Amino acid sequence: xxxxxxxxxxxxxxxxxxxxxxxxxxxxxxxxxxxxxxxxxxxxxxxxxxxxxxxxxxxxxxxxxxxxxxxxxxxxxxxxxxxxxxxxxxxxxxxxxxxxxxxxxxxxxxxxxxxxxxxxxxxxxxxxxxxxxxxxxxxxxxxxxxxxxxxxxxxxxxxxxxxxxxxxxxxxxxxxxxxxxxxxxxxxxxxxxxxxxxxxxxxxxxxxxxxxxxxxxxxxxxxxxxxxxxxxxxxxxxxxxxxxxxxxxxxxxxxxxxxxxxxxxxxxxxxxxxxxxxxxxxxxxxxxxxxxxxxxxxxxxxxxxxxxxxxxxxxxxx
Amino acid sequence: xxxxxxxxxxxxxxxxxxxxxxxxxxxxxxxxxxxxxxxxxxxxxxxxxxxxxxxxxxxxxxxxxxxxxxxxxxxxxxxxxxxxxxxxxxxxxxxxxxxxxxxxxxxxxxxxxxxxxxxxxxxxxxxxxxxxxxxxxxxxxxxxxxxxxxxxxxxxxxxxxxxxxxxxxxxxxxxxxxxxxxxxxxxxxxxxxxxxxxxxxxxxxxxxxxxxxxxxxxxxxxxxxxxxxxxxxxxxxxxxxxxxxxxxxxxxxxxxxxxxxxxxxxxxxxxxxxxxxxxxxxxxxxxxxxxxxxxxxxxxxxxxxxxxxxxxxxxxxx
Numbered sequence: 088x089x090x091x092x093x094x095x096x097x098x099x100x101x102x103x104x105x106x107x108x109x110x111x112x113x114x115x116x117x118x119x120x121x122x123x124x125x126x127x128x129x130x131x132x133x134x135x136x137x138x139x140x141x142x143x144x145x146x147x148x149x150x151x152x153x154x155x156x157x158x159x160x161x162x163x164x165x166x167x168x169x170x171x172x173x174x175x176x177x178x179x180x181x182x183x184x185x186x187x188x189x190x191x192x193x194x195x196x197x198x199x200x201x202x203x204x205x206x207x208x209x210x211x212x213x214x215x216x217x218x219x220x221x222x223x224x225x226x227x228x229x230x231x232x233x234x235x236x237x238x239x240x241x242x243x244x245x246x247x248x249x250x251x252x253x254x255x256x257x258x259x260x261x262x263x264x265x266x267x268x269x270x271x272x273x274x275x276x277x278x279x280x281x282x283x284x285x286x287x288x289x290x291x292x293x294x295x296x297x298x299x300x301x302x303x304x305x306x307x308x309x310x311x312x313x314x315x316x317x318x319x320x321x322x323x324x325x326x327x328x329x330x331x332x333x334x335x336x337x338x339x340x341x342x343x344x345x346x347x348x349x350x351x352x353x354x355x356x357x358x359x360x361x362x363x364x365x366x367x368x369x370x371x372x373x374x375x376x377x378x379x380x381x382x383x384x385x386x387x388x389x390x391x392x393x394x395x396x397x398x399x400x401x402x403x404x405x
Numbered sequence: 406x407x408x409x410x411x412x413x414x415x416x417x418x419x420x421x422x423x424x425x426x427x428x429x430x431x432x433x434x435x436x437x438x439x440x441x442x443x444x445x446x447x448x449x450x451x452x453x454x455x456x457x458x459x460x461x462x463x464x465x466x467x468x469x470x471x472x473x474x475x476x477x478x479x480x481x482x483x484x485x486x487x488x489x490x491x492x493x494x495x496x497x498x499x500x501x502x503x504x505x506x507x508x509x510x511x512x513x514x515x516x517x518x519x520x521x522x523x524x525x526x527x528x529x530x531x532x533x534x535x536x537x538x539x540x541x542x543x544x545x546x547x548x549x550x551x552x553x554x555x556x557x558x559x560x561x562x563x564x565x566x567x568x569x570x571x572x573x574x575x576x577x578x579x580x581x582x583x584x585x586x587x588x589x590x591x592x593x594x595x596x597x598x599x600x601x602x603x604x605x606x607x608x609x610x611x612x613x614x615x616x617x618x619x620x621x622x623x624x625x626x627x628x629x630x631x632x633x634x635x636x637x638x639x640x641x642x643x644x645x646x647x648x649x650x651x652x653x654x655x656x657x658x659x660x661x662x663x664x665x666x667x668x669x670x671x672x673x674x675x676x677x678x679x680x681x682x683x684x685x686x687x688x689x690x691x692x693x694x695x696x697x698x699x700x701x702x703x704x705x706x707x708x709x710x711x712x713x714x715x716x717x718x719x720x721x722x723x
Binding site: 119139141172221300 | 443445531555557617
């Protein structure tokens, strides 16, 4: 198959066009014009976020190009999820080497499209040029009248909770690197981060949530950030953390510290949130599965509590 | 001064914060959260576009980091201009080398902010990580009830026109490369592309425009693209083209073909548009300065007419 250089940008864009399927009549002007136009923002608000992934930093040798493309989209949809916004479009900018196979580029596009499909949205525009291996995506979202969930709203007395399980992506990375292919669930968690957009909508619709952030940079980082932005502290209970099923075993085999792996590694893409405990019934009513992991305090930083031990929670390692 | 690696991403972001000045109460949630929230979209529509610039391809040795940052923002605002949208926010993603001086990174941020100021908007969010020298920006715009100007609406009989002067950016690049510093107007045109956002708003508000596109990839490219998307042809009159003041002189000194420089080089960031000639009075009433350069035909590609000569218009060179 031909390389990017042989095919040329114009032909590449034409070959990508059928991969980016149209799924929504919100997209009033899609790919192929100077800019995209998205309608149906009934509350007159748009939520927007951008994040880049690089081949060097985010694509391990065993990760397919399709999964790399999925990741480029997913990290952005995860940020929308943390605000409680419904995805309404994705823009992608691909700066990939001239010598790259066109098939690999189309696989990246296909991975992005699959993640868009999961989020019930589509690629609305983008840009392709030769470059050193960076895919930058921008996700657009609609709040549909809900209030955005920000990082600065946590108040002392609120409950701290997370969606999903923790540490699986880190454990999956370790298992993948060591060729421990039997731990396929963890490896999948690492390779295919799932943006929690439906959970984000339920959380913001509940009216109970006071702050929210995704766990892309790790639990420690997210707790520290919410504490900083909200001028509060947290007591997080180690025993309460919903650690992924294979995580302890993989950490044992790889001689990694379990606590550090769960708290300081990133990549889980779950949502950390705080809520008013008087409104917990709203959360139950939402049907959302979540785990309570601690409380918001009137200190100024998060602590990890394990039996009698109570120590300052460390920031993310990566 | 310290390098990006020494400073760290978190500190860099803190140092950038005061550079990105808040100018609009549309920005309901700005930098520092998972995503930005922009309000005031009275017609329920958002216009969005993304484009990357690379140090390797877009920053000449004599271009300052500030101007590089301006360019990263300007190329995106120019795409909004071509749709007739008012800029309402910019997201930036910087993937710059670890060893880069923090001062240079802050200069890029400052250049982006200056371009935002020119467009009466602001940086609403972004992302910074180590990488090989790519700045990807995403511009968001509001149509304020106007219809978007697309590439596909030109009809035979329409008039073809452009804003501003042509060839100045190409001539400025040549002058800059050869150290011909006396041609400062052209060099400035090349170094500081000006997004025609006010012109774009006037054009879309006039109700006369049938198609529009910016000239970032050159006049030839823009004419070909509108013809392809609109299934029409164009006859462009060479004698009518508003060639920039110093362009012929610089081309002479640099032994460059004038026609090729004006038609096939990019970088002018003016707007090419077609309009219904019955509505020309609306354009005059808008107060917009523009030059008529040709007519839309019922052929299928653009031609350049020069006296008795009539030849297929070439695509962009770069």
